[in-house]
Amino acid sequence: MSATIRDVARALGLHMSTVSRTFSAPHLVNSDTRRRVLAMAEQLGYRPNRAARALVTGRTHNLGLIVADIANPFFPPLVKAAEQQAMARDHHLFVADTDEDPLIEAELVQALAKQVDGILLCSPRMSNAQIDRLRADVPMVTINRRVPGLRAVVMDEAAGAKAAVEHLVGLGHRRLALLTGPRGSWTSGQIRRAAAATADRNGARLVVFGPNAPIADSGATRARQVCEDGATAVLAYNDVMAIGLIEGLDHLGVRVPADVSVVGFDDIPASRLIRPKLTTVANPTASAGRAAVDLLLQEADGALGAAELMLPTTLMIRDSTGRAAPPRVVRPTRIPRTLTSAEPKE
Amino acid sequence: MSATIRDVARALGLHMSTVSRTFSAPHLVNSDTRRRVLAMAEQLGYRPNRAARALVTGRTHNLGLIVADIANPFFPPLVKAAEQQAMARDHHLFVADTDEDPLIEAELVQALAKQVDGILLCSPRMSNAQIDRLRADVPMVTINRRVPGLRAVVMDEAAGAKAAVEHLVGLGHRRLALLTGPRGSWTSGQIRRAAAATADRNGARLVVFGPNAPIADSGATRARQVCEDGATAVLAYNDVMAIGLIEGLDHLGVRVPADVSVVGFDDIPASRLIRPKLTTVANPTASAGRAAVDLLLQEADGALGAAELMLPTTLMIRDSTGRAAPPRVVRPTRIPRTLTSAEPKE
């Protein structure tokens, strides 16, 4: 096994506690002693065992990050930013993936609780009550969700939805469709409410399709329904679904944006790759990841500070939105396979 | 603070060790006692503290996963699969990102060494010597890299490169270009050697441009050089670069595949989104992630088993490759901005 504090102490004829202090409170140790300890530690390859330290200090210097699906392109930039911020603040990060399952989510929080100083809940699918029960076990901060009593980092997707609907109405659209996100998504509710209110205020009608798994197939699957409904513009819960929708519409021979306009959320890199380039609400995910780590550390320290951080979103107008066409009836040329079908109401 | 083994024991008038055994060696405990302990643990919300357990058993039930860049779309499916496999085998996963920096990589290994049972090194950029030095600190398994003495999961990108070059030669291409990956990438070397050998064997010439940061801008930046060189087909180290290259060529007014054919590696989702759809060598990254966890746990257990797993790759022929056009001179219409420029040799 590798060297311990005791090995270093013995090699120097010092007591363990002096060596310990050299690492945990260097100013309390004679500068010459300190130098010798450091040198010997270096030579022996000694590194403090954080887990052992945690046992007595109560601080693990680890954080947990729980996301719904790492493979969803929305998350990697957030995970990366959180990891780097944690690192910069001398903490390591456990990353876990729930596959959109609230049960796994709750289990994960409990499993990690003892080995971390706090947990970042990213777009959690649990109920408020469940989250509230877990609060006793470990400090938590949510991202993309507001839970009473918890600090949170949220992105102003409501403002994004409002801007998107106004953009669409300005282009003459009067019948809009919204593809919502998965059951339990707080963001989806925010978008829905804001979109509905804005449509209402502008004399447009908003038809809601959902819940949907936040994957491309959901978009593809909904393409036909949206057309049959007669909507001339569609808001999708995220870019991945929006891209799936554009492909689904393409299969049906429906042109974007000539026949139907499409707006997504997130501004993932792929949204600039698809043709037409996707009009979308950009989310500052990296900033959110960094800010959430700061908030969590604050929480873990029992320090004061902001209870909530609201980050602005930006509507990126690109090529998937255009002037409204007169309503038309669609004759499907090819019906896309349904890989995932969700219940048709939320 | 939350309940400990001692609380449970006291509440039941038992000794700590009996409670301990209930969780770590249940068969050694009277089935009735066991039931009472479990019930009381449930009631008190007791959960074993893994860090404390690790201190005595030497097994943390944690693993580390170190990747070059989580935001690179190659990695998320691998991270996800590794995380789920680790979970399934009752281990948690630290995930860290090195930003392609070998120094950070080495530092990370040392920092995590004490809190994990092993580390997965994913496409490491360190030298063999550095990795070898770290072996003493913690069990490691590499992915996408062969290091003497370490177990590894590698994907047969050499076979992929060979298939790609043969495909290109079959289409009449005789002057090929290769955009290599970053310095320190083992995979890049494998691709290069296989591509060069295959070109050679087929009377074609392979010109090498590199090293390149594995990002889209590298591809965009190389577009002009590749054209000026006169190559009619290009192999890019990964899909992200290939996509950047296609966009760069587009800016130059060079048509893909009419003027220049492009092949990538990885088969990321975006490769099917870009037009023309990208011909690429698909890598089984999810399988690699799962297999690597198994190998690492084997290594940590000191168990026997495969020293190396070679996973097959598949050439996906799509729309970015076509028959060779006669060489032509390019008059740049617009020179793409250089965001990242790397040294022109490896």
Add this chain to the structure above:
DNA sequence: GTGAAAGCGCTAACAC
């Protein structure tokens, strides 16, 4: 089948 005791690597009073 259960209890007693020692100790994993480290820190945190408290002496001196």
Add this chain to the structure above:
DNA sequence: GTGTTAGCGCTTTCAC
């Protein structure tokens, strides 16, 4: 400024 001591939560001999 350094040594002494106790103990964080747990497992693991060894008795009985």
